Amino acid sequence: MSAQDPPHASGPHRPHKEQPPPRGANPLRRTSDRAEAWCSGFLLAVLVLGLPVASVTAGLAVHESTMRTVQAQSAERFQVTARVTSAPEAASGGTADEKQKVQVRWTDKDGRQQTGSAPVPLDKTAGSTVRIWVDREGTVKNPPMSATNAKAGGWLMGGMTAVGVYAGFVAARKGMRLALDRRRYAQWDAEWDRVEPIWSARFHR
Numbered sequence: 393m394s395a396q397d398p399p400h401a402s403g404p405h406r407p408h409k410e411q412p413p414p415r416g417a418n419p420l421r422r423t424s425d426r427a428e429a430w431c432s433g434f435l436l437a438v439l440v441l442g443l444p445v446a447s448v449t450a451g452l453a454v455h456e457s458t459m460r461t462v463q464a465q466s467a468e469r470f471q472v473t474a475r476v477t478s479a480p481e482a483a484s485g486g487t488a489d490e491k492q493k494v495q496v497r498w499t500d501k502d503g504r505q506q507t508g509s510a511p512v513p514l515d516k517t518a519g520s521t522v523r524i525w526v527d528r529e530g531t532v533k534n535p536p537m538s539a540t541n542a543k544a545g546g547w548l549m550g551g552m553t554a555v556g557v558y559a560g561f562v563a564a565r566k567g568m569r570l571a572l573d574r575r576r577y578a579q580w581d582a583e584w585d586r587v588e589p590i591w592s593a594r595f596h597r
Contacts, residue, residue: 451550458542465536474498508532
């Protein structure tokens with residue numbers, strides 16, 4: 393060995409150190425596992441962003457549609473004072489809050505006498521007066537819808553939409569996992585078909 397040679401020139405080579413895997417990398421993680429993680433993250437993002445948007449949009453649409461109905465009915469229907477012409481028949485066990493349809497008579501805006509059938513409380517007698525709702529043609533109608541009905545309908549539709557979106561998320565996630573599991577099982581079967589003869593041969597020696 394010459395003086396110029398480094399001290400370790402003629403000695404044994406140091407073993408090559410393998411590079412450690414990147415931090416966070418899992419060598420046992422399959423491609424299907426990564427696909428499942430990405431799909432789950434995407435579906436979760438759709439749920440977090442889409443659920444409130446869909447719920448609010450559906451709720452506002454129903455609220456606005458119902459409010460148009462409320463406004464139309466409020467413009468077309470009005471209350472008049474009518475006189476009961478036939479007393480309701482009190483049913484056994486009935487209360488004063490219950491109503492029964494009987495004949496009533498009232499005077500319209502033109503001074504003409506109108507008759508019709510309207511629900512009145514059971515404690516009303518012939519000749520007593522009641523307030524009823526009629527339209528411009530003099531037809532007895534139910535009271536117009538209120539803004540409370542529109543608000544309740546909007547909340548109901550928003551809640552139903554939220555439930556539907558969440559159910560879709562659960563179904564999509566379950567379907568994705570079933571599809572990936574079928575592929576994993578198929579891969580396992582194919583790998584076992586290749587490995588099983590080798591393992592079996594070891595025990596037949």
